[in-house]
Amino acid sequence: MSVTRHDWTKQEILDIYNKPLMDLLYEAASIHREHHNPNTVQVSTLLSIKTGGCPEDCGYCPQAARYHTDVEGNDLMSVQQVKAQALRARASGSSRVCMGAAWRNVKDGPEFENVLEMVRTINKLEMEVCCTLGMITENQAQRLAEAGLYAYNHNLDTSEEYYKEVISTRGYEDRLQTIDNVRKTNVTVCSGGIIGMGEKVEDRAGMLVALSRLNPQPESVPINALVAVEGTPMEEEKPVAIWDMIRMVATTRIIMPKTQVRLSAGRTDMSREGQAMCFFAGANSIFAGDKLLTTPNPDVNEDMEMFSLLGLEPQKPFVKKAQPETVEAKDSKFEALGEKPKWSRPDHSIERNEAAKYKSKKIVADK
Numbered sequence: 001m002s003v004t005r006h007d008w009t010k011q012e013i014l015d016i017y018n019k020p021l022m023d024l025l026y027e028a029a030s031i032h033r034e035h036h037n038p039n040t041v042q043v044s045t046l047l048s049i050k051t052g053g054c055p056e057d058c059g060y061c062p063q064a065a066r067y068h069t070d071v072e073g074n075d076l077m078s079v080q081q082v083k084a085q086a087l088r089a090r091a092s093g094s095s096r097v098c099m100g101a102a103w104r105n106v107k108d109g110p111e112f113e114n115v116l117e118m119v120r121t122i123n124k125l126e127m128e129v130c131c132t133l134g135m136i137t138e139n140q141a142q143r144l145a146e147a148g149l150y151a152y153n154h155n156l157d158t159s160e161e162y163y164k165e166v167i168s169t170r171g172y173e174d175r176l177q178t179i180d181n182v183r184k185t186n187v188t189v190c191s192g193g194i195i196g197m198g199e200k201v202e203d204r205a206g207m208l209v210a211l212s213r214l215n216p217q218p219e220s221v222p223i224n225a226l227v228a229v230e231g232t233p234m235e236e237e238k239p240v241a242i243w244d245m246i247r248m249v250a251t252t253r254i255i256m257p258k259t260q261v262r263l264s265a266g267r268t269d270m271s272r273e274g275q276a277m278c279f280f281a282g283a284n285s286i287f288a289g290d291k292l293l294t295t296p297n298p299d300v301n302e303d304m305e306m307f308s309l310l311g312l313e314p315q316k317p318f319v320k321k322a323q324p325e326t327v328e329a330k331d332s333k334f335e336a337l338g339e340k341p342k343w344s345r346p347d348h349s350i351e352r353n354e355a356a357k358y359k360s361k362k363i364v365a366d367k
């Protein structure tokens, strides 16, 4: 039986990543079968509850206000709108709804109260609820937990070294602090990253070192392939080769045997054969729905056809962990503290992020 280790070195991970492919696949698939049913795949629906206008400068993200992309901003959705979308997701086979808001960090106030109500509403639909809202304090994590949150997503994105080439408006330590705040509750952690941002294979390994050292390791790890959106600093990055995706999934599976490894952004560019190899290599979760926040994703019917072709079944909700209880707002033990934590603002500039900002200004000026 494979054991969960928290002391992986970058070199050990690189040695795994670079193995002959057949050896890598065999090892990953064997570990996968020890810990998971290889014929079930967890299906999540990602819902953008507040789109665009984000003050951060993540180089891959079309929702950053400073880049000139086609994303249309939207204010926070209503609880009723979210409930309708969750019911639709459940009817099409999703066991989890992940709500994303383009915020740097959560601020106490009416919008967060609304998000808490969304969490209560979806949990009562017997679906797993996940949120990705940016950086949060321990008190905010506790309040989300009390509302019935099942998972909180906060990606490390890449290695600590390469992070400085992707984002300049917050530091890696802030990511780790938020994950730590979530860990103080009974909410599970979802944290992964993106490949294809111009990073080296060493950076992919560096990210896996950081994730694997978290104790416990994240319950789910999304592996995204960059979707290079026009207007973002990364618009010219080449698509990720399927072999890189398969190697990344297989390596993640070996390093983190118990986690759910999720195929996330970039699936529209993957053939069914490519996705099947990823499932064989240990991926056991996907995002469903025709959009992933703002980028395209395969149609739900296409996914269900693929499942039927491969003999895969959608995983039922709460198989890995019991459903959390929902405490109503009036019975809450935690109140908003109105904290203003000092999240970092690193003092460095990233050439391609600055160029994209300048380009957007130029396009607007030229119009």
Ligand code: SF4
Binding pocket: 054, 055, 056, 057, 058, 061, 062, 063, 064, 101, 102, 103, 104, 134
């Ligand atoms: S990834 Fe999130 S934090 Fe970064 S710019 Fe996009 S919405 Fe904002």
